[in-house]
Amino acid sequence: MKIFCLEVTGDFACFTRPEMKVERVSYDVMTPSAARAVFEAILWKPAIRWQVTRIEVLKPIKWITLRRNEVGAVISSRNVQAVMNNGSGDLGLYIEDERQQRAGLFLRDVAYRIHAGFEMCDASRHKQNFPHLAKHRINDAGEQRIADETNTPAKFLNMFERRASKGQCVNQPYLGCREFAANFRLIKDVAAEPAPIAESRDLGWILHDMDYRNIISPSPRFFRAELKNGVLDLANAEVRG
Amino acid sequence: MALINRYDFVLLFDVKDGNPNGDPDAGNLPRVDAETGRGLVTDVSLKRKVRNFVGLVKSEQPPFEIYVKEKAVLNNQHKRAYVGIGKAELLEGDDKKRKGGDAVDEARQWMCRNFFDVRAFGAVMSTGINCGQVRGPIQLTFARSIDPVVALEHSITRMAVATEAEAEKQSGDNRTMGRKFTVPYGLYAAHGFVSSFLAKQTGFDENDLELLWQALAQMFEHDRSAARGEMSTRGLYVFKHDSELGNAPAHNLFDLIQVKKNSEEPARDFADYTVSVREAAIPAGVTLQRKVG
Numbered sequence: 268m269k270i271f272c273l274e275v276t277g278d279f280a281c282f283t284r285p286e287m288k289v290e291r292v293s294y295d296v297m298t299p300s301a302a303r304a305v306f307e308a309i310l311w312k313p314a315i316r317w318q319v320t321r322i323e324v325l326k327p328i329k330w331i332t333l334r335r336n337e338v339g340a341v342i343s344s345r346n347v348q349a350v351m352n353n354g355s356g357d358l359g360l361y362i363e364d365e366r367q368q369r370a371g372l373f374l375r376d377v378a379y380r381i382h383a384g385f386e387m388c389d390a391s392r393h394k395q396n397f398p399h400l401a402k403h404r405i406n407d408a409g410e411q412r413i414a415d416e417t418n419t420p421a422k423f424l425n426m427f428e429r430r431a432s433k434g435q436c437v438n439q440p441y442l443g444c445r446e447f448a449a450n451f452r453l454i455k456d457v458a459a460e461p462a463p464i465a466e467s468r469d470l471g472w473i474l475h476d477m478d479y480r481n482i483i484s485p486s487p488r489f490f491r492a493e494l495k496n497g498v499l500d501l502a503n504a505e506v507r508g
Numbered sequence: 509m510a511l512i513n514r515y516d517f518v519l520l521f522d523v524k525d526g527n528p529n530g531d532p533d534a535g536n537l538p539r540v541d542a543e544t545g546r547g548l549v550t551d552v553s554l555k556r557k558v559r560n561f562v563g564l565v566k567s568e569q570p571p572f573e574i575y576v577k578e579k580a581v582l583n584n585q586h587k588r589a590y591v592g593i594g595k596a597e598l599l600e601g602d603d604k605k606r607k608g609g610d611a612v613d614e615a616r617q618w619m620c621r622n623f624f625d626v627r628a629f630g631a632v633m634s635t636g637i638n639c640g641q642v643r644g645p646i647q648l649t650f651a652r653s654i655d656p657v658v659a660l661e662h663s664i665t666r667m668a669v670a671t672e673a674e675a676e677k678q679s680g681d682n683r684t685m686g687r688k689f690t691v692p693y694g695l696y697a698a699h700g701f702v703s704s705f706l707a708k709q710t711g712f713d714e715n716d717l718e719l720l721w722q723a724l725a726q727m728f729e730h731d732r733s734a735a736r737g738e739m740s741t742r743g744l745y746v747f748k749h750d751s752e753l754g755n756a757p758a759h760n761l762f763d764l765i766q767v768k769k770n771s772e773e774p775a776r777d778f779a780d781y782t783v784s785v786r787e788a789a790i791p792a793g794v795t796l797q798r799k800v801g
Contacts, residue, residue, distance in 0.1 A: 279650065331541065334533035335550055338576055341634040342626075347615040358623075359577045368532045375543070406512045407751040434757025438703035439516075439647055446551035448649045448699060450759035 268384035269424055270320055272454040273431060275305055275381060279331065280374040280442030285474060285487060291371040293443065295328050295468075296494065299501055300476040301443050302381040305451065308440040310427045313390035314418040317383050322499040323463040325378035332372050339367035377442060380454065380463070385427075387420060392482075428453070463497025470494055475506045509714045511645070511704035514749040516758040518765045519554075519651070519724055519741065520801065522695045522778055526737015527688070529553045538659045538691050545656030547694045551648040554698060555629055557727040562624050562719060564730055570622040572719070575631060616642055620710045627710045628720060645707035646720065651698035654767045655775060657691045664688060690737060693776045699762055704752045721746065725800045742778055743801030745785065747794050755793030764789055764796075 275297075282294040282301050299319040306317045340360055350356035405411045416422050430436065431453035440449045454460060470492035477485040490504040521528075529549040530536035539548040559574045566572035616633055619626045620642060630644030666684045669675050675682055702717065721744065728739040747761045764786045769775055783801060790796055 278652070329543075331543070332533070333539070333548075333550070334531060335552055336532065337552070341632040342575070342619065344612050344615040344633045347619055347633070351615065351618055358575065358619075359573070360575055361577050363578070370533060375541075405752050407753060410751070410753060430753055433753075433755065434760065435514075435751070435753035435755070436703075437705045437753070438643075438645075439701035439758060441647070445643075445647050446649055448647060448701065448758075450757065452757070 268318070268386060270382050270384045271306070271427060271431065272380055272382045272457050273305065274325070274378065274452045274454050274460075275440065275442065275449040276325075276378040276451075277442045277447055277449045278376060279447045280377045280444075281371060281447060282374075282443040290369050291373075293330075293372060293374050294473050295374075295470055296324055296473075296492070296499060297322055297377075297379050297381065297442070298474050298476075299490075300474060302379070302383065303476060305381065305440040305449060306383050306385075306427075308438050309430050309436045309451070310423065311437070312418070312423065313392075314387055315385040315423050316388045317385045319381060319383040320500075320502045321380075321382040322501065323380040323382075324466070324494065324497045324499070325380060325461070325463055326376055327464055327466075329375045330372055331375040332370055334368055334370040336362070337367050337369050338362055338365050340365040373447070374442075380457070380460065382457075385420075385423060387418065390418070466497055467493075467495050470499075475501075475504065478508065511702070511707040511712065511714065511717065512752060514704055514752055514754040515702035515717075515746055516749075516754075516761050517700045517702075517724075517744065517746045518762055519698045519700060520695065520743030520745075520765075520767070520783065521651070521698075521728060521739060521741045522693065523691055523736070524693050524738040524777070525690045526739060527690055527735050528694065528696065528739060530689070530735070537661075537689050538657065538694075540657065540659060541652070545658075547653035547657035547691060547696060549651040549696055549698070551650055551698070554648055554651065555625075557731050558628075558720065558723045559625050561723040561727040561730055565722075566624070566719075572624045573622050575619070575623045575625050617711075624716065624719070627712045627716060630706075630710065642710055643706050644710060645703045645705075645712050647701040647703070649699045651696040653694040653696045654781065655695075655769060657694040658774075660690050660692060662688050662690065688735065693774075693780075695742065695767065695775065695778065695781055697765075697767065699758070701758065721799050741800050743783055744799035745801070746797040746799055747790075748797055750793040750795075756791040760791070761794065 280293065281291055282298045283291045284294055302319040302322055303317045338360060346358065350358055405414060413422055413426055440451055441447050442449045472489045473492045475488045475490040478488050479485045486508055488506050488508050490506045492499055527538045529539050531539040541548055559576060560578060562572055563574040568574060612633060626642060628644050628646045630642040632641045664686050666686060667682065669682045669684055724744050725741050728741055745765050749755045766784050768782050770780050770782055775781060787796065
């Protein structure tokens with residue numbers, strides 16, 4: 268498995284702790300699942316699965332608290348169905364009626380080096396679950412030619428390397444929440460980069476990733492995270508459901 | 509027409525003697541990053557204004573209806589016919605309960621077709637399978653002021669009281685004090701991203717994009733209130749990539765827009781700043797569209 272390294276930076280980040288998600292509180296560090304999403308924002312196909320092997324923390328852990336007005340309701344698809352069928356109805360959501368004020372404890376001024384590689388997997392099971400992710404043409408001749416090739420690891424390796432080094436992405440990667448956009452940079456020579464922060468601490472059990480084998484209701488999986496000199500080593504992490 | 513380009517944009521806006529975004533945690537003081545003193549405006553605050561603007565100019569008609577509404581502005585919302593789009597949909601897709609997943613997908617697409625904000629910013633649909641949600645192509649970040657801002661507190665008086673009891677207590681003096689907060693001046697910058705891939709999933713097209721640029725350029729003109737003071741969009745710089753995946757990292761493009769203060773004095777006007785765009789350094793395959801400024 269070839270390991271790629273990305274440096275991601277941003278002004279804010281929120282890797283929400285699942286146990287405190289009403290008023291969001293971030294984990295101290297980026298979670299493997301958030302790191303995976305950064306890689307997927309640059310390249311993902313049903314035929315590959317990203318695995319994060321290492322997260323390095325490059326800046327001291329700092330916090331900011333912010334309270335925002337949020338909407339406390341979601342679109343009910345049953346109501347939508349009813350309106351579609353009747354041909355009339357009121358679907359709007361009035362924020363004055365559905366208002367919630369939620370504080371968030373976010374990370375600020377963050378930088379990480381994240382390492383991940385992908386393995387090939389069976390793409391067929393995605394077809395029925397993501398009908399709206401139908402194939403479409405990319406308006407870049409080179410990309411399209413490569414995309415049309417049959418699935419080989421080399422093809423994806425090249426695609427990722429080219430996209431990441433040019434700053435290309437499918438959507439702008441983010442640090443936990445979409446409003447916290449991430450800048451990213453492909454690192455070719457990790458040895459030439461500055462060392463992570465000299466900090467070691469036990470972070471307790473944190474989210475590793477969601478297990479999507481049961482697509483209807485994915486289950487979370489956790490691991491015992493130990494920051495050693497600014498490094499979260501995931502290669503040997505014991506992951507439990 | 510579907511989008512076939514990636515866009516990254518910088519939005520510059522300023523506030524004069526107003527409160528651009530109150531912090532509910534701090535008694536509605538303007539939001540300030542405590543560590544640097546720079547002002548903040550949340551992404552959701554900006555999106556609210558885009559929604560209000562679109563609701564206003566398109567008078568809440570499909571396909572430009574607004575899902576998340578602010579009652580105070582848009583109280584004209586009652587029963588509205590969905591005939592046309594709704595009925596046509598009904599005729600095609602009436603297989604009588606194929607599967608829960610299909611219904612959610614259909615409903616999601618229908619919502620995307622009718623509601624501008626669902627198409628642009630995405631939305632969460634409650635029931636059904638895990639992917640019953642829409643991720644919108646528009647991604648906005650917090651806006652930050654270029655320089656630290658100070659929040660001024662003003663005490664104001666009211667020459668009337670609300671209740672009889674209050675009037676009696678003051679023996680007819682009938683005066684109450686209130687307070688409001690302003691930022692004397694602040695120039696803020698926010699970053700945004702448009703993904704054509706996500707746009708295809710929600711049906712957000714070129715017309716919608718033009719409407720978005722218009723909204724970002726003009727939204728403050730239609731958001732006047734006692735609290736806001738004078739707010740206006742001072743710059744909207746859109747980087748259009750030739751390809752869908754993009755031709756340069758977004759942060760490199762954002763760095764091309766530089767804002768400098770002209771003097772050491774506290775800034776009190778947009779004229780106190782100079783915005784320079786390093787046109788020469790724009791990478792190949794990226795074109796800059798100056799929508800405003």
